[in-house]
Amino acid sequence: MSESIYPSVKDLTLEEKASLTSGGDAWHLQGVEAKGIPGYMITDGPHGLRKSLASSTGETDLDDSVPATCFPPAAGLSSSWNPELIHKVGEAMAEECIQEKVAVILGPGVNIKRNPLGGRCFEYWSEDPYLAGHEAVGIVEGVQSKGVGTSLKHFAANNQETDRLRVDARISQRALREIYFPAFEHIVKTAQPWTIMCSYNRINGVHSAQNHWLLTDVLRDEWGFEGIVMSDWGADHDRVASLNAGLNLEMPPSYTDDQIVYAARDGRVAPAQLDRMAQGMIDLIDKTRAAMSADGYRFDVDAHDEVAHQAAIESIVMLKNDDAILPLNAGPTANPSATPQKIAVIGEFARTPRYQGGGSSHITPTKMTSFLDTLAERGIKADFAPGFTLDLEPADPALESEAVETAKNADVVLMFLGLPEAAESEGFDRDTLDMPAKQITLLEQVAASNKNVVVVLSNGSVVSVAPWAENAKGILESWLLGQSGGPALADVIFGQVSPSGKLAQSIPLDINDDPSMTNWPGEEGHVDYGEGVFVGYRYYDTYGKAVDYPFGYGLSYATFEIVDVTAVKTGANTATVTATVTNTSDVDAAETVQVYVAPGKADVARPKHELKGFTKVFLKAGGSKTVTIDLDERAFAYWSEKYNDWHVEAGEYAIEVGVSSRDIADTVAVALDGDGKTQPLTEWSTYGEWEVDPFGAKIVAAVAAAGEAGELPKLPDNAMMRMFLNSMPINSLPTLLGEGGKKIAQFMVDEYAKLSK
CATH class of the missing domain: 2.60.40.10 (Immunoglobulins)
Structure with a gap:
């Protein structure tokens, strides 16, 4: 980074420092105009830029935004298992930010898919922290390589939408460290995201924005994070406590900068802490200065659409391909020596694709090509019937009858099924894994008239497959594929490319098989993560639980x-x-x-x-x-x-x-070899713990030898008593052995003191 042109925090007044720790409006940082520090724009975008048309006024509008490339959301992109491709997506996103003068794009989100009913699963990467971190780091590195910042979110444990603004996630230290932290940790240590967004929820009783252990002890002191921490929108409930905890930026502004000023004057905020938080904001603005100064820059719409196209191809997971029903033989790529297949396409999703999730990540795409549009463009003939409406209303018998008739005379039926937008979104969790009943009923009716059915799924999170899978010879899990999903599906279905996607999340046979269900979604303002580290396949595989499709699964046309x-x-x-x-x-x-x-x-x-x-x-x-x-x-x-x-x-x-x-x-x-860690032994250590400690093992051997020599009482040597003994702290030996047990315990403590000096 070139030398800063902005003043350092020591050159600012107390009021100016305080102002930097709050946004200027809903979508802008608050600069210091008198000192020449600009207030750049930040906006949503886990899978593409969502710059609201109201951004210039500081208002929030989730529906109207400037056109931007809609890449596959993380639910799809995670199935690519291709960090290099994901890096290209990040680069393209940054170029669109540069055109639109957006300094920081708010993403990626790497929270763990603890439960497949989570309403925001479409926006998160995996049930596995290693995969989530090693894929999402590509977005961070790709975006920041172009001089635009990212905001890694939501730190931490935002694993459900139910009561998300206040729920207390009660999680063991081990589960946090092994499951819910590692994706964040890997990205921080590998890519140093310029910002991190804290979550709404509480963790073990403390809101993330006010959690000093989370934002300072772990994030900065342990992991070495160098950037700034911002709140999720409205997650800062105490400006002073949050700033002391390590929150640099409140978003959106609550217009309470005076609280920071008063706290600094009366000693509730240390001058050095305010300086650190404010200087972090100046450094962030400075990092993005070059990209925000690139006047007249225009990104290549077609090139970015091609990146979205390739990302969509690699997001598709083939779950089933009985009788090698795929690829189909039709259109320009058809085998001339074989008879072209007559195709029926059933399902409104083929005409009106669901290509992204709902909420703050909703994008206005630069292009949109449905599967039916793609067939027309490529000269592939197919009969179409919508079959159902994209809502949660009851089935329409007329649409069902039309679909069945359309399917009867086809060689192959492509059925586009899935979850309508109203079924999953930011803001609420799902209540079932099942697809709408009217779609399943239609599938059964179509399969009764034509056995050659391929189901193409459109969904942001796992859906139940087992209840209806017997009605389909082929199943493609296409998730939400972004703006180029139509061409990508055609490429796979007609064999121009082999599917290569792999599941980033297990598909259970039943939602009640999920280990988190006994504590989902919590009660009375808290949720206990009682499954600990046994999340997803870590549970299913450890306990031999049958699943429909396992983690990492995906078929290919090749072997x-x-x-x-x-x-x-x-x-x-x-x-x-x-x-x-x-x-x-x-x-x-x-x-x-x-x-x-x-x-x-x-x-x-x-x-x-x-x-x-x-x-x-x-x-x-x-x-x-x-x-x-x-x-x-x-x-x-x-x-x-x-x-x-x-x-x-x-x-x-x-x-x-x-x-x-x-x-x-x-x-x-x-x-x-192991790391050789040992814990000091005490009278409260069990006999079994003494046996496995390097010093303790020598002392246990000495106890046995002394027993044989008659210098100490002999310990019981039958199997049941030894098991009982191994679970006892040695200060309980008198309970088992009387005065002799007391002598043994004292001997062990004394010998340990000598050996461990």
């Missing part, structure tokens, strides 16, 4: 083989994994190699395995490539509440390499 899997220890607690993947078909396609780490014996309950690496590989037909994935120490660690730190236990770990969490091609082992 692949993964062989020659190795894992080599590269440090005390690190390893490198290699594998060779081969395209064994005659179709060019991409496959995603996934690496899961499975712990051996552990002191705490751990998931069966966890994703710790992946790479997407495009291979020509018959092609082969050797891939390498490095596993750092964190790949093997869990958060120990005993040590209040990450902990790697010594021992053997299984390295699983495959194409989903339940499709593992090969498993190899690596033995690690």
